[in-house]
Amino acid sequence: MTTPVVQARGIVKRYGHVTAIDHSDFELRAGEVLAVIGDNGAGKSSIVKAICGATIPDEGEILIEGKPVKFSSPIEARDMGIEIVYQNLALSPALSIADNMFTGREIRKKGWMGKILRMLDKPAMEKFARDKLTELGLMTVQSIKQPVETLSGGQRQGVAVARAAAFASKFIIMDEPTAALGVKESRKVLELIQDVRARGIPIILISHNMPHVFEVADRIHIHRLGKRLCTIDPKDYTMSDAVAFMTGAKEPPAQDAA
Amino acid sequence: MSDTTTPASKGQDFEQTLDQSDTQVASFETDQHTVLERIQHLLHNNPTLVPVIVLVISLIAFGLIAGGKFFSAFNLSLILQQVSIIGILAAAQSLIIITAGIDLSVAAIMVLMSVVMGNLAVFAGVPSGLAILVGLAGGVGAGVMNGWFITRIKLPPFITTLGTWSIFYALLLWLSGAQSIRGQDIDTNAPFLKFFGAAFNIGGARITLSALLMIVVFIVLWFMLNKTAWGRHVYAIGDDKEAADLSGIRTDRTLLSVYGLAGFVCALGGWASIGRVGSISPQSFYEGNLDSITAVVIGGISLFGGRGSIMGALFGALIVGVFRSGLRLSGVDVLWQVFAIGWLIIIAVAIDQWIRRVSA
Numbered sequence: 001m002t003t004p005v006v007q008a009r010g011i012v013k014r015y016g017h018v019t020a021i022d023h024s025d026f027e028l029r030a031g032e033v034l035a036v037i038g039d040n041g042a043g044k045s046s047i048v049k050a051i052c053g054a055t056i057p058d059e060g061e062i063l064i065e066g067k068p069v070k071f072s073s074p075i076e077a078r079d080m081g082i083e084i085v086y087q088n089l090a091l092s093p094a095l096s097i098a099d100n101m102f103t104g105r106e107i108r109k110k111g112w113m114g115k116i117l118r119m120l121d122k123p124a125m126e127k128f129a130r131d132k133l134t135e136l137g138l139m140t141v142q143s144i145k146q147p148v149e150t151l152s153g154g155q156r157q158g159v160a161v162a163r164a165a166a167f168a169s170k171f172i173i174m175d176e177p178t179a180a181l182g183v184k185e186s187r188k189v190l191e192l193i194q195d196v197r198a199r200g201i202p203i204i205l206i207s208h209n210m211p212h213v214f215e216v217a218d219r220i221h222i223h224r225l226g227k228r229l230c231t232i233d234p235k236d237y238t239m240s241d242a243v244a245f246m247t248g249a250k251e252p253p254a255q256d257a258a
Numbered sequence: 259m260s261d262t263t264t265p266a267s268k269g270q271d272f273e274q275t276l277d278q279s280d281t282q283v284a285s286f287e288t289d290q291h292t293v294l295e296r297i298q299h300l301l302h303n304n305p306t307l308v309p310v311i312v313l314v315i316s317l318i319a320f321g322l323i324a325g326g327k328f329f330s331a332f333n334l335s336l337i338l339q340q341v342s343i344i345g346i347l348a349a350a351q352s353l354i355i356i357t358a359g360i361d362l363s364v365a366a367i368m369v370l371m372s373v374v375m376g377n378l379a380v381f382a383g384v385p386s387g388l389a390i391l392v393g394l395a396g397g398v399g400a401g402v403m404n405g406w407f408i409t410r411i412k413l414p415p416f417i418t419t420l421g422t423w424s425i426f427y428a429l430l431l432w433l434s435g436a437q438s439i440r441g442q443d444i445d446t447n448a449p450f451l452k453f454f455g456a457a458f459n460i461g462g463a464r465i466t467l468s469a470l471l472m473i474v475v476f477i478v479l480w481f482m483l484n485k486t487a488w489g490r491h492v493y494a495i496g497d498d499k500e501a502a503d504l505s506g507i508r509t510d511r512t513l514l515s516v517y518g519l520a521g522f523v524c525a526l527g528g529w530a531s532i533g534r535v536g537s538i539s540p541q542s543f544y545e546g547n548l549d550s551i552t553a554v555v556i557g558g559i560s561l562f563g564g565r566g567s568i569m570g571a572l573f574g575a576l577i578v579g580v581f582r583s584g585l586r587l588s589g590v591d592v593l594w595q596v597f598a599i600g601w602l603i604i605i606a607v608a609i610d611q612w613i614r615r616v617s618a
């Protein structure tokens with residue numbers, strides 16, 4: 001078997017006396033869509049944040065493609081081609097769509113205006129943003145220059161997803177990307193997930209939507225009380241099995257790793 | 259704004275999120291845009307419009323009331339000259355306020371650095387150019403000191419700069435011995451310190467270099483804020499610092515650079531003030547901190563950060579200058595000038611609150 005893209009062992013993260021992650025393991029394999037499901041507060045967001053450098057775990061080790069990493073900020077993860085769509089989106093509401101897509105990796109004008117005046121190449125950034133949103137079928141906004149706060153919840157989500165999909169080269173984490181979306185917009189995101197997988201880029205998808213999870217996931221990581229309970233193959237179990245494991249109504253299957 | 263984008267939504271209920279977004283989309287589509295809402299949207303997209311309108315109206319009003327005395331090229335250029343130092347401080351203050359901070363120490367940094375420049379050049383025999391460089395570097399240092407407390411020790415900007423205001427003020431009293439450096443002494447020993455006091459006449463207008471400096475400072479900072487990645491980051495930090503962090507901005511480093519740059523601009527204002535005032539007085543510009551905040555607020559820059567154009571602060575400073583000059587030339591008692599400025603501040607903040615509600 002090839003080296004997993006992400007391998008995490010014994011991750012612990014405490015917030016005061018709350019243990020958000022309790023000695024959890026995590027594994028993402030090459031080319032797969034890994035769904036992460038679990039109750040609210042189970043620690044799903046916390047563990048993916050630890051993987052992408054948004055929080056620094058108190059204990060445990062993380063290997064990316066077999067190499068140990070210790071990210072101290074999301075910028076370092078991003079430099080490796082790891083992108084995340086945060087549950088709260090992490091957009092700057094007063095800035096434009098184009099500005100938001102390029103935050104922290106802006107394109108500068110060519111020549112002296114870019115080098116000496118450090119001037120941004122706004123037309124290039126706007127074109128890129130427009131192209132990416134059109135690709136996603138999310139280009140229902142009037143203007144790429146309009147501030148993100150004037151968008152609907154679904155459109156905002158679209159901007160965040162487009163940003164991640166446009167820049168990821170190693171893997172993408174999506175924390176409940178369809179939670180705020182309508183049926184049509186959700187379909188677009190699911191299609192996008194499949195597109196990205198077809199490009200060979202694995203995805204971690206946190207979702208509460210069982211039909212979505214069972215539709216796109218290759219494996220399902222079930223998170224319970226701060227740690228990985230088990231991983232299942234969606235072909236071997238039903239949605240109600242998954243929910244039963246997740247809520248503790250049913251014992252998880254004995255396993256090494258599905 | 260919906261809860262889905264606020265940091266407070268951690269660990270929220272999924273169904274709840276879904277409900278919220280649904281109603282939001284629905285209300286978005288059924289919105290009936292009244293005239294008032296349209297105005298609100300217009301101002302939301304162009305926060306500088308309010309100060310521009312106020313400036314134009316007040317120019318016309320005072321022109322009608324006070325007549326040709328007010329509307330002469332000379333008087334208008336005099337206003338520009340009078341607001342130049344507070345304008346430069348307001349430019350520095352805008353940088354800080356856009357990051358959702360506040361700087362109570364701007365005027366203290368400015369006067370302290372003018373004293374440093376004066377002491378070195380007039381009394382210690384240091385070449386003027388070098389003394390000015392030391393003063394400018396000192397301004398950067400003072401700003402970085404503010405920024406360091408705010409980013410490393412995580413102190414709130416208000417408290418930090420309240421503290422450093424006292425510290426810098428005490429230092430400047432100590433360095434100056436609470437004595438002014440007289441104009442003649444500067445003229446004989448270090449005339450270059452008064453560089454920005456020079457002026458030229460065009461068509462009855464008397465333009466001082468300090469007024470030009472103010473305009474150049476605003477243009478340069480406007481460019482940096484709007485046309486460079488650094489500027490976008492400054493706005494993003496003021497908008498939502500946590501989101502800025504997560505989307506890959508080195509927020510602390512950027513904040514430190516903002517405070518350092520603001521300190522530099524203050525010191526530049528200190529140099530310009532020597533020419534403007536003609537001497538170096540430790541007692542000057544004691545109210546400069548608050549005056550700079552006044553200009554920024556009247557200029558439509560949100561005290562909550564992330565919103566407004568730095569050009570607004572220029573218009574804000576000009577509005578204050580126009581009111582002072584207009585009311586004086588109309589023969590109105592000084593106390594009513596203060597009274598009018600007070601109302602302007604309150605109205606400006608009320609309008610900002612209203613504009614910010616646009617997306618709620």
Ligand SMILES: Nc1ncnc2c1ncn2[C@@H]1O[C@H](COP(=O)(O)OP(=O)(O)O)[C@@H](O)[C@H]1O
Binds near residue numbers: 015020040268269
């Ligand atoms: N920044 C934080 N500060 C304090 N507690 C937190 C923080 N982030 C998460 N938690 C807590 O950690 C636990 C796991 O949260 P989270 O990872 O968001 O769960 P999930 O995404 O599975 O709903 C919850 O009890 C939550 O309240």
Ligand SMILES: [Mg+2]
Binds near residue numbers: 045087
């Ligand atoms: Mg979560």
